[in-house]
Amino acid sequence: MTTNGMPAIRRVVTADDAQGRSFIAEDGPSPAVRLVAERPGYRVTNLWRTTGPDAGVDAPDSISEHQGVSPPKGGTVLRIIDFPPEPGDPRELERMLHATFGAMYRDARHTPRPGEHPGMHRTDTVDYAIVLEGEVVAIMDQQETALRCGDVLIQRGTNHAWANRSGRPARVAFVLVDARTPG
Template sequence: MTLPPIRRVVTGINPQGESAFIEDGPAPAVRMVPQRPGYRVTNLWCTGAAPAPVDAADAIAGHQGVAPAKGGTVLRIIDFPPEPQDPQALEHMLQATFASMYRDARHAPRAGEHPGMHCTRTVDYALMLEGELLAIMESSQTTLRAGDVLIQRGTRHAWANRSGRPARIAFVLVDGL
């Protein structure tokens, strides 16, 4: 029940000075969490400043953590497997996820909160690509389905996949104040 890998196509200028496809293949920066089968983070591109130099070299393989560089952006796609029914198994998986993937995220769920509740200092454009995810805030929650877009503005939030099927969502993270 896993989704196919992400194909990344990158444009640029060829030696003749013409626009061209300079790369076409699997995304080079893919991270998995062994304790959470089916969970896959595919980092596709990052920028280190705004405005971003359009001819900047690909730096995504060296990107660490969740947040973009100061003044920069990160484009990533995350595949979320369905959550286990056992709350302890879910908590174990989410702790493994945050410990290995989100070292720079503030992760401090309070009593009664979803164990994946966290906050980053970014504006995130979240584009639901496939399946459905529950977007959880401190005061409410909503279900996102393919085609929906969520603008997350530095708020405490969590994601839950209770659909029984894999879900895929794209994020553009913009460094925030």
């Protein structure tokens, strides 16, 4: 399945057999792909999660049960997001992002102030964002910076938004780690 010209993500999962020998246990698309009808081209592929600090390497796959943006308490989530280019109309962008947060990310603190990018939000996570394809802009309260293929941003529970102003699709891998924020 392609979305906005971006191919589906292939997920390969390994395991050990009863004799302790490794093998490919699963090879194919993730069972946890989410789309937002009001935001064509936006695709979230959740690939894996750990459910807490004591999760074993042989813990069962529970990614299909995952809801929202944040990982389980003490856990992690691996996801890849395909970002379509932002529309030129600010009201259309606001409508699309409101639909995205309303449909998928209700657990994020999505409270943009007047004049801010409508995607501003905050989570109690440390996020490793790795640009795989294209270009996105990381927006903070006071600054922004363009990230290109191979760039990595470490997002530490701060208020932020993502913008694709490039006119082409972009793909970013995210590893979210549950964390405490000060205060």
